[in-house]
Amino acid sequence: MSSLLKPSPPVRSVLSSPEVKRALTFFEKNAEAITDEQISICSIPASPFGERARAEYLADKFKALGLSEVDIDEEGNCLGLFKGASPSPLLVVSAHLDTVFAPDTDFTVVRSGRRLLAPGIADDGCGLVALIALIRAIRTEKIRTEGSILFVGTVGEEGEGNLRGVRYLLTRGRWASKVDAFLSFDGPGVDRVTNRALGSRRYRVEITGPGGHSWGDFGLPNPVHALGRAVAKLAGYPLPREPRTTFNVGRIEGGVTVNAIPEKAMMDVDLRSGADAELQRLDSFFRRAMRQAADEENATRRPGDPLLELKIDLIGERPSGETPPGSPLVELAVEATKVLGIEPRLDQSSTDSNLPISLGIPAITLGGGGTSGASHTLAEWFDPTDRDLGLKRALLVVLGVAGLDHK
Numbered sequence: 001m002s003s004l005l006k007p008s009p010p011v012r013s014v015l016s017s018p019e020v021k022r023a024l025t026f027f028e029k030n031a032e033a034i035t036d037e038q039i040s041i042c043s044i045p046a047s048p049f050g051e052r053a054r055a056e057y058l059a060d061k062f063k064a065l066g067l068s069e070v071d072i073d074e075e076g077n078c079l080g081l082f083k084g085a086s087p088s089p090l091l092v093v094s095a096h097l098d099t100v101f102a103p104d105t106d107f108t109v110v111r112s113g114r115r116l117l118a119p120g121i122a123d124d125g126c127g128l129v130a131l132i133a134l135i136r137a138i139r140t141e142k143i144r145t146e147g148s149i150l151f152v153g154t155v156g157e158e159g160e161g162n163l164r165g166v167r168y169l170l171t172r173g174r175w176a177s178k179v180d181a182f183l184s185f186d187g188p189g190v191d192r193v194t195n196r197a198l199g200s201r202r203y204r205v206e207i208t209g210p211g212g213h214s215w216g217d218f219g220l221p222n223p224v225h226a227l228g229r230a231v232a233k234l235a236g237y238p239l240p241r242e243p244r245t246t247f248n249v250g251r252i253e254g255g256v257t258v259n260a261i262p263e264k265a266m267m268d269v270d271l272r273s274g275a276d277a278e279l280q281r282l283d284s285f286f287r288r289a290m291r292q293a294a295d296e297e298n299a300t301r302r303p304g305d306p307l308l309e310l311k312i313d314l315i316g317e318r319p320s321g322e323t324p325p326g327s328p329l330v331e332l333a334v335e336a337t338k339v340l341g342i343e344p345r346l347d348q349s350s351t352d353s354n355l356p357i358s359l360g361i362p363a364i365t366l367g368g369g370g371t372s373g374a375s376h377t378l379a380e381w382f383d384p385t386d387r388d389l390g391l392k393r394a395l396l397v398v399l400g401v402a403g404l405d406h407k
């Protein structure tokens, strides 16, 4: 823990506590138990809109660890309160329960050398186990805080969930308007401090037509052909050099059989940019491209044939924004990283923190330590080597915000 860098006062005062010093060693000593815990929680299936079993498991953990007011709220978030000397400041410490994977996915965790393999093992198994490890360390060393900490497993962080869990928590749930700061643990790593929220828009595009026989009705406008034109147009989008801007057709569907003109084709599209103006430009291009694709396909039809219909639905929208680098929360995370001898990296991403940031609540997202790869694929892996560094940083930030109760 020695460093030439001068920690900011909160980190220094947190570090001077003997309980905290002991708690920091907790994560190394219990590395195997923490990994076992991660395997347990990640083995419980959790698909978008199918997080209930995992939420119940986490609620039982929260109860067993002595949190109060343990609850699964109306949206499905799992909550547990660590009471400090005072109800405020109230810090939310969260990780997301959901994964991107379908309900029939095999969530069994397999060990391969140092690696753990399972869909969602890192995203967000890392974060969920970080919550449990933090509570355990705080409890074991009988650390008392000034402010209170609301631990939350959120639903709906990924994809179509569209941040529904954190949105409910902060705008409609019983804790809405009481939260002073927000910290989310998402994925692995120990240097990243995500203080900028990456905005995104997600669309479902549906193209429908009369359909017919591939030979007998040839000449009818074909929804899959139109969709193909649409994808090709989007793929040709002239990207700006800066800011980073991306698009993705993540899912397509349509048609029934090889010798029928389909009645329907659809796709899900994700548009992102580091700047709102660029996202707007991409969005306009996308809408125009979809229209043109349908029009071009319609132009090939025989006289008198019905037109294809194009439907574009917004299925997700994530606000952008930032918690400024000079804000106490970001400075605290930066100092906590440096104290561990690691160079912090401010970063932009799309996480649960987008929502509190858009509401003006200071929020950052941190990694829970370790390394991972093949995120959002069935080959996702996590390596817990040196995970304790991520958890140490997490503890310093959490206690830095909540403050230690020395009375």
Ligand SMILES: [Zn+2]
Binding pocket: 096, 123, 124, 157, 186, 187
């Ligand atoms: Zn995630």
